[in-house]
Amino acid sequence: MLTLWLSGWGGVNWPWVPSLDLRLHFRLDGLGALYALLATGVGFAVFLYAWRYLPLHLEHQDRSMAEEPRFYALLVLFMFSMVGLATAQDLILLFLFWDLTAVASYFLIAYDRHEAESRRSALMALLVTGITAILLLIGALLLYAEYGTFSLPELFELVRPGGTLTLAGALIMVAGLAKSAQVPFHFWLPRAMTAPTPVSAYLHSAAMVAAGVLLIGRAYPLIEPSRLLLDGLLAVGGASTLVGGLLALTREDMKQVLAYSTFSQYGYVVFMYGLGGAAGAGAAAFYVVAHAIAKSALFLTAGAVTEATVGAKRLSEVGGLAPKMPFLAAASAVAVGTVVALPLTVGFFADELLFKAALERGEGFAAAAVGGAALTFAYLARFWIAVFLGPCRSEPRAVPRLMLAPVAVLATAALVGGLAPGPVAQLAAAAGESSVREPVKVAVAYHADLRSENVMAIATYAGGGLLLLCAAALQRPLGAFARLGSRLGPAHLYEVLLSALNALSDRIHDLEVRDLRTRVAAVLFPAGLLVLLGLISTPTAGSYDVGTIGTRDIGLVLMLALAVVGSLAVTVPRHHLTLALALATVGYALAGVYAFFGAPDVAVVAVLVESIFALLFVGVFTLLPAEVLDREANLPTRPSRRWRDPLLGIVSGGVAFVLAWGALSRPTPADGAGAEQARLAPEAHAKDVVTAILADFRALDTLVEVTVVAVALAGVASLLRRGRLW
Amino acid sequence: MTSVLTQTLARLLLAPILVVSAAVLVKGYADVGDGFAAGVIAALGILLQYVAFGRAEAERLLPIRLVPAGAFAGLLGALVVAFWPVMRGDAVLEHLPAPGAAVTQLGTLELITAVLFDIAVFMLVLGAVVGIIHAIARAAEGDER
Numbered sequence: 001m002l003t004l005w006l007s008g009w010g011g012v013n014w015p016w017v018p019s020l021d022l023r024l025h026f027r028l029d030g031l032g033a034l035y036a037l038l039a040t041g042v043g044f045a046v047f048l049y050a051w052r053y054l055p056l057h058l059e060h061q062d063r064s065m066a067e068e069p070r071f072y073a074l075l076v077l078f079m080f081s082m083v084g085l086a087t088a089q090d091l092i093l094l095f096l097f098w099d100l101t102a103v104a105s106y107f108l109i110a111y112d113r114h115e116a117e118s119r120r121s122a123l124m125a126l127l128v129t130g131i132t133a134i135l136l137l138i139g140a141l142l143l144y145a146e147y148g149t150f151s152l153p154e155l156f157e158l159v160r161p162g163g164t165l166t167l168a169g170a171l172i173m174v175a176g177l178a179k180s181a182q183v184p185f186h187f188w189l190p191r192a193m194t195a196p197t198p199v200s201a202y203l204h205s206a207a208m209v210a211a212g213v214l215l216i217g218r219a220y221p222l223i224e225p226s227r228l229l230l231d232g233l234l235a236v237g238g239a240s241t242l243v244g245g246l247l248a249l250t251r252e253d254m255k256q257v258l259a260y261s262t263f264s265q266y267g268y269v270v271f272m273y274g275l276g277g278a279a280g281a282g283a284a285a286f287y288v289v290a291h292a293i294a295k296s297a298l299f300l301t302a303g304a305v306t307e308a309t310v311g312a313k314r315l316s317e318v319g320g321l322a323p324k325m326p327f328l329a330a331a332s333a334v335a336v337g338t339v340v341a342l343p344l345t346v347g348f349f350a351d352e353l354l355f356k357a358a359l360e361r362g363e364g365f366a367a368a369a370v371g372g373a374a375l376t377f378a379y380l381a382r383f384w385i386a387v388f389l390g391p392c393r394s395e396p397r398a399v400p401r402l403m404l405a406p407v408a409v410l411a412t413a414a415l416v417g418g419l420a421p422g423p424v425a426q427l428a429a430a431a432g433e434s435s436v437r438e439p440v441k442v443a444v445a446y447h448a449d450l451r452s453e454n455v456m457a458i459a460t461y462a463g464g465g466l467l468l469l470c471a472a473a474l475q476r477p478l479g480a481f482a483r484l485g486s487r488l489g490p491a492h493l494y495e496v497l498l499s500a501l502n503a504l505s506d507r508i509h510d511l512e513v514r515d516l517r518t519r520v521a522a523v524l525f526p527a528g529l530l531v532l533l534g535l536i537s538t539p540t541a542g543s544y545d546v547g548t549i550g551t552r553d554i555g556l557v558l559m560l561a562l563a564v565v566g567s568l569a570v571t572v573p574r575h576h577l578t579l580a581l582a583l584a585t586v587g588y589a590l591a592g593v594y595a596f597f598g599a600p601d602v603a604v605v606a607v608l609v610e611s612i613f614a615l616l617f618v619g620v621f622t623l624l625p626a627e628v629l630d631r632e633a634n635l636p637t638r639p640s641r642r643w644r645d646p647l648l649g650i651v652s653g654g655v656a657f658v659l660a661w662g663a664l665s666r667p668t669p670a671d672g673a674g675a676e677q678a679r680l681a682p683e684a685h686a687k688d689v690v691t692a693i694l695a696d697f698r699a700l701d702t703l704v705e706v707t708v709v710a711v712a713l714a715g716v717a718s719l720l721r722r723g724r725l726w
Numbered sequence: 727m728t729s730v731l732t733q734t735l736a737r738l739l740l741a742p743i744l745v746v747s748a749a750v751l752v753k754g755y756a757d758v759g760d761g762f763a764a765g766v767i768a769a770l771g772i773l774l775q776y777v778a779f780g781r782a783e784a785e786r787l788l789p790i791r792l793v794p795a796g797a798f799a800g801l802l803g804a805l806v807v808a809f810w811p812v813m814r815g816d817a818v819l820e821h822l823p824a825p826g827a828a829v830t831q832l833g834t835l836e837l838i839t840a841v842l843f844d845i846a847v848f849m850l851v852l853g854a855v856v857g858i859i860h861a862i863a864r865a866a867e868g869d870e871r
Contacts, residue, residue: 600758604750608766612855615773619862683825685836687756694760695840695847699819702843703808706762706850710801713794713854720861725794 011087021150025089030430034285035086035214037427042206042296043079045406049300050075050198052402056307057196061112071111075202078104082207086214091140091150094218098136098175098211102129105208109195121191124494128188129208132178136215139171143222152218156437161225169223173216173233180212181263182270183239187491190259197303200255204262205295210288213269220273220281220435233274238368240267245375247485249382249471250478252314254302257383258295261376265291265339268354268372273435275357275365282432282442283353289424290350290417294338297410298383301332304403305387308396315383320392328404329388334411336384338418340377340464341457346417346424348457349444355456370456370463377464382471421445517641521648528652531659538662545665559592571646574633580617584610601690623720728780736778743771751848752835761844765851772856781863790856797853803846807839819843 011027028036054068081100088094103126110122143165144150147158159165181189189209193200203209216223216233223229244264251257269291272284305318308325312318322329334345341351351373358369417424425442432440447454467474486492512522549557566586573579587610595603621629677697678689686692694702717725747768750759772793775784785791811820821839823829830837 601760601763604758605763605766608763608770612766612770612773615770616858616862619859619866622866623862680825684821684840685755685823685825685829685838686840688754688758690758691754691760691844692840694762695843696819696821699808699821699840699843702847703804703819706804706847707801709850709854710797713797713857716858716861720865725857726791726860 011089013089016093021144021148022092023090023151025093025151026084026087027089028087029434030427030432031214031217031285031434032087034289034427034431035210036083038206038210038289038292039079039082039086042292042410043075043082043202045410046198046202046296046300047072047075049201049303049403049406050196052400053198053303053307054196056400060311061114063114071108071196074104074107074111075198078108078203078207082211085211089152091136091143091152091155093150094152094215095133095137095140098133098179098215099130101208101211102126102133105129105192105203108199108203109192111196111199112194115194118194121188121194125188125192127498128185128494129179132175132185135171136175139168139175142168142171156221159222159225165222166226166229169219169226169229170232172219173223173229176212176215176219177236177270178212179215180209180266180270181240182212182236182267183243183263184490186240186244186263187489187494189263190256193253193255193259197255197299197306200259201296201299201303204259205299206292209262209266210292213266213273213284213288216270216273217281217284217431217435221437223273224276224436230274230276233270234365235274237267237269237271237274238372240264241271241372241375242267243485245372245379246478247482248379249375249467250475250482252316254305254313254315254318254383254387255299257315257379258298258302261339261379262295264372264376265295268369271369271372272354272357275361277357277360278432278436278438278440279353279357279360281435282428282440283350283357285431285435286353286424286428286442286444287350289428290338290346290414293410293414293417294335294345294347297335297407297414298332298339298380300403300407300410301328301335301387304328304399304407307403308399309394310397312394315386318387318393319390320388321396322388324392324396325388325399328399328407331404331407331411332388333384334414335407336380338411338414340380341373341460343446344418345414346421347414348418349421349425351457351460352444352453353442355453359452359456366452366456370459373460374463374467377460378467378471381464381468517645521645524652525648528655532655535655535658535662544661553596556593556596559589559596563589563593576621576629576633577618580614580621584614587613601688728778732778736774740771740775743774744768747771751844752841754844755835755841761847762851765848766855768848768852769855769859773859776859776863781860781867785860790860794853794857794860796849797857800846800849800851800853804843804850807843807846 009028012024013026014024016022016024026032050071054071055065058065058067078101081097081104085094085097085101088097106122106126109125110119112118140150143155143159146164146168147155149155149158178185189204192204195203223233241264244260244262244267248257248260248264251260265287269284269287272280272287274280305321305325305328306313308321309318338345338347341347354369354373355366358365421444425444429440429442432442511518513519563586566582566589570579570582570586573582587606591603591606591610594600594606677693680697681687681689681692684692684696686696713725717723747764750767751761751764754760754764772784772788772790775788778784779787808819811822812818821843823838835841
């Protein structure tokens with residue numbers, strides 16, 4: 001991947017669906033290379049880890065090892081869609097990969113599918129990111145409607161600031177923010193921690209959540225022209241950093257601390273994009289790299305600690321592990337150091353760039369950045385101290401080496417980045433360049449002087465230490481804040497909306513399918529009303545002729561009269577057999593109408609179908625116990641039904657009558673489709689036009705219809721004969 | 727129902743019904759009729775045997791066993807006719823020979839692939855109806871074997 005990027009691979013740009021202007025356009029530019037490298041690099045470390053973790057995980061849950069390949073397949077699918085997302089240069093393609101990551105993440109989060117909580121969390125993640133993904137699609141379509149292309153490079157050249165661009169940019173931005181679990185969409189991320197640890201480590205550090213800021217970085221030229229949107233990014237990023245950081249201080253579960261920390265950290269990234277300009281974009285890209293490496297290492301640490309302590313997940317259940325597991329303690333200390341920006345780690349430069357970008361914008365922003373960083377320092381220090389220092393609560397058991405090695409590899413990467421930040425800076429500069437479309441300089445180095453970035457870093461450590469000391473005192477107000485959030489916050493709104501939607505769907509379902517009559521009414525009545533509206537809005541001059549009836553038409557009139565009488569008769573009998581026979585009478589009468597109307601083909605088929613159906617009805621009635629039929633026949637009509645059913649029948653029948661009358665009153669155009677088909681029939685080797693239509697002109701319809709017949713046979717066989725045909 | 731009179735009538739009528747059905751099928755291209763109608767007519771003829779002789783006897787006397795399976799053979803046939811042209815690069819359900827081209831005749835019947843399609847429809851409809859009749863009859867006997 002790296003060599004491909006360095007060799008300046010131009011990517012591919014193939015036509016895909018030319019009629020819809022869709023292209024398979026992939027390019028490994030700076031942004032694409034950065035995220036693709038993260039997805040594959042961190043993905044590889046997670047893969048190694050999962051190799052040992054998953055068998056243990058399945059064993060703890062008494063599950064079959066046969067479920068293992070599914071996990072790897074999903075992980076690979078996720079990695080694939082992430083790389084596709086990173087390199088796609090076409091909005092629709094982007095949307096497809098975007099949804100593919102959502103689908104893969106759904107299955108990964110719900111990997112422990114026997115647990116209701118896992119399934120609920122996965123659904124929440126899918127709904128929040130999936131519904132907002134629609135906004136991305138709407139944004140893409142808006143842009144297409146305005147500029148006629150889905151291609152991002154072309155759009156960047158074409159777009160002009162204005163209402164459409166702001167709206168489309170806002171929609172795309174919201175999709176990205178939801179994926180990055182920014183306030184107010186943050187609630188899905190902590191819930192998703194029910195996933196197995198490797199999934200959390202991957203999805204919630206380097207992949208799924210990173211996809212959100214990737215989108216913002218990718219669509220940055222669409223967002224940047226609007227000051228409003230940039231300010232929105234600032235506000236959302238700042239709020240996420242604050243909320244995530246404060247809540248992380250109060251969490252007890254190890255993975256929960258990390259989850260809140262994650263969206264808090266991505267809040268930084270969003271904040272930096274909101275700062276605007278080259279400095280912000282470059283710093284954001286740099287930050288993503290540093291954070292992804294360190295955060296995945298921390299998630300893996302949490303998993304290893306849980307494994308070593310036989311299932312301890314809460315901070316209060318662990319402690320004093322440093323002497324027992326020095327290797328893990330050291331590696332995770334580096335990871336913590338990276339996120340809190342200690343010197344010698346790549347994280348130091350990440351914060352340096354953040355401070356620099358914030359300073360450029362103003363002192364208030366710089367203060368906000370320092371505050372956020374101090375908060376990060378406090379909760380991560382609390383995390384590490386609780387796990388590795390203090391009294392040891394239990395004797396840890398040995399953890400497979402392959403579960404520790406990835407943590408060490410990631411920590412080493414963070415250290416190497418801290419000693420030689422050049423390559424990362426270069427990559428981040430290239431990524432920033434893809435966003436702002438102008439050369440970006442990401443200059444990072446250690447300076448042993450009191451420049452403002454260094455002072456801000458020191459202020460961060462001091463502030464963080466102070467916060468850490470006050471953490472115990474802060475627990476009460478913060479706990480109240482957390483409770484308030486869960487009672488009235490967006491998570492609550494989500495639950496309310498979801499249950500309201502569910503209730504609505506139940507109501508509609510009830511209305512439509514509870515019994516056959518409501519179901520038929522649910523189709524006929526709205527259809528009748530719609531047609532009625534159409535009729536009212538159509539000019540009626542010349543329609544509704546009443547022609548003359550000659551002696552030749554007596555047969556036709558008699559048959560029609562029979563059909564009318566039959567239809568009315570159907571409403572009277574209560575016994576099923578009589579009903580079936582009355583219905584058959586209507587059918588035969590209509591067959592007679594067709595015959596007199598000059599459609600012998602239709603008449604023959606109508607007679608045959610009517611006969612076979614009447615006989616099959618009789619056969620089916622023999623299958624039902626006589627007392628059931630009797631009971632059903634003697635059920636009293638519900639009062640609510642007494643007026644409803646006739647009313648619905650009269651309305652829909654009346655509308656159909658008026659419609660047919662109007663249609664038949666108009667003279668048939670001589671050169672209509674019917675005449676054309678009659679002319680073509682001999683050429684299609686058929687002398688009978690109906691047959692030519694069935695077997696040739698409209699044969700695809702026929703094919704589908706006979707397929708339905710075969711399906712009906714299969715249905716009857718499975719209902720009556722448990723699937724046996726004979 | 728299983729009196730001598732009905733049984734004799736049913737036996738006498740079976741052959742003419744099947745002949746009519748075949749005629750409706752092959753005459754469809756010149757006159758009223760098609761595979762669907764032919765299939766229903768043949769199925770009615772077989773239903774008559776069920777009514778007159780009872781299920782076991784009717785199935786003993788006539789080789790009905792294979793008919794329901796014919797439904798799926800018919801579906802397969804229809805799909806082949808539909809998608810064979812796609813393999814050759816034509817549109818779905820493009821019939822051969824082409825419109826207006828010379829064609830082998832069998833009496834008045836012109837042998838084109840549309841006829842094959844109709845035969846497939848015939849088999850499907852006949853098989854489906856007979857299969858449903860059989861299923862109802864077996865279920866009515868309470869035979870859950």
